[in-house]
Amino acid sequence: MRRAQPLKLSALTAALVLVTSALWPMTASAGLFDDEEARKAIVELRTRFEQSQQRQAQFEENERKALAAQVADQVEQISVLKRSLLDLNAQMETLRSEMAKLRGADEQLAQGNKDLARELADLQRKYKDAMAAIDDRIRRLEPQRVSLDGKDAVVDAPEKKAYDEAIGILRKGEFANAATALAAFQKRFPSSAYNGHVQYWLGNALYGKGEVKEAMSIFRTLVSTTPDHPRASEALLALANCQIELKDGKGARKTLEELIANYPQSEAAQSGRERIKQIK
Template identity: 45%
Template sequence: MVNPLRSASGLLGFCSLAIAAVWPLQAHAIFGDDEARRAIIELRQKVDKNQADTAAANAEARENAAATRRSLLELSNQIEQLRAELARLRGQNEQLAREVSELQRQQKDVQAGVDERLRRVEPLRIEHDGQAFNAAPNEKRDFDAAMDLLRKSDFVPAATAYAVFLQRYPSSGYTPSVLYWQGNAQYASRAYKEAVESHRRLLRDFPDHVRTPEAMLAMANSQFELKDPKGARKTLEDLAKAYPNSEAAAAARDRLARLR
């Protein structure tokens, strides 16, 4: 028969052994959960920190990108301003170039005008019919114009042009030549009396001029045309006496020989 005490004692021992066996496992489970929680917490903290760092990095990147965009926009605006300023300066440069060109053209025109006025008033050195003298440009022009009329056989206009010349330039160095050619133009237009007066004036005022002997010979021709043979003879005799070595004097002597 089983002893009840021994049975109770055995049961108590069995329970003690069971508790002893289970206790480490429970203790181990309890301590393992804490470590897991700590690991999870640490992992969560790391994730949160990484997320915060990533958010901060993204925010900084966005700020940097915004700053870069602002810098690029400002740089683009500056470039546009520089382009506008360059275009304005180019326009000013082109305008200045046009103004300088216009000023240079005006200066040339002014200089040409001054030169032209100087040419009109500045005396010219003339050598004509063995004489040298100064003459104004318009004086030479008028003389040449009268001579052109004579060369064209426009005798009446030429005689008028010589008369105008003598009135306009009473002290001209051309005067002896003008008187000579005026007399010839008058003779050619059959104004014999006027021709005699022109040649006589040349003889009186310019006896030493190279044209004077020829003028005396022409004057004698006009006197013959005026039916004044006595006057013509005297003119020829005076010519042969005053200018014996001239070609006109030789012609006068021939004429006188035929008149005897």
């Protein structure tokens, strides 16, 4: 905190020097500014500087709140897991105690007590199931490595689950529900490694439900923001298909030419060459 104030004063001083240096030649040569005008200019500059500092402080406060919310969410997830682990541990202790009692009945089992033998086998199965459940819960919270069009990426378990569920809905042909799920994914995970793919499939879902213009906007945004994305060439081909459906042959031809020029070796470009021949 002691270092922040000198930085603000230095920035203000630099700004004042800049204004003074800018006003000096004009004062010396033409006498256009008097002391009152110079004072107003300095006050205005100081006001702008203070407003800039306030905006910066507000931005930092918003970032802090967002980070705090994220940390609180993670803490809650860990708390739930801990409670689950404690419950399972209690169950395991109970099972161990019961198994210990049953082991004391080995002599009876040797005499053919089939009922106790079945009970022991059932307890062993429950113990294995409990251990498998613990491993599964822990695994669900660990980051996972996935392959996206040949590129490896690390995503959190909730991200992978949400993406897989949305794609599963799309594969069923439920375009409206798929569009809703994919849009919700973008809001929930704005920095996810899946986002380029989510954007591409969202465009397809919108196209499937008949919202052609909205799909065009999604495809164009994908190409404009991430031209090196593995799905960029396919997005351009899909965009051209939308334009053809809207009877925009000129726009479709331009899009296909862009596709062929920027992604000449892609499968989408090969399809684009065939498609452009069909446009009148």
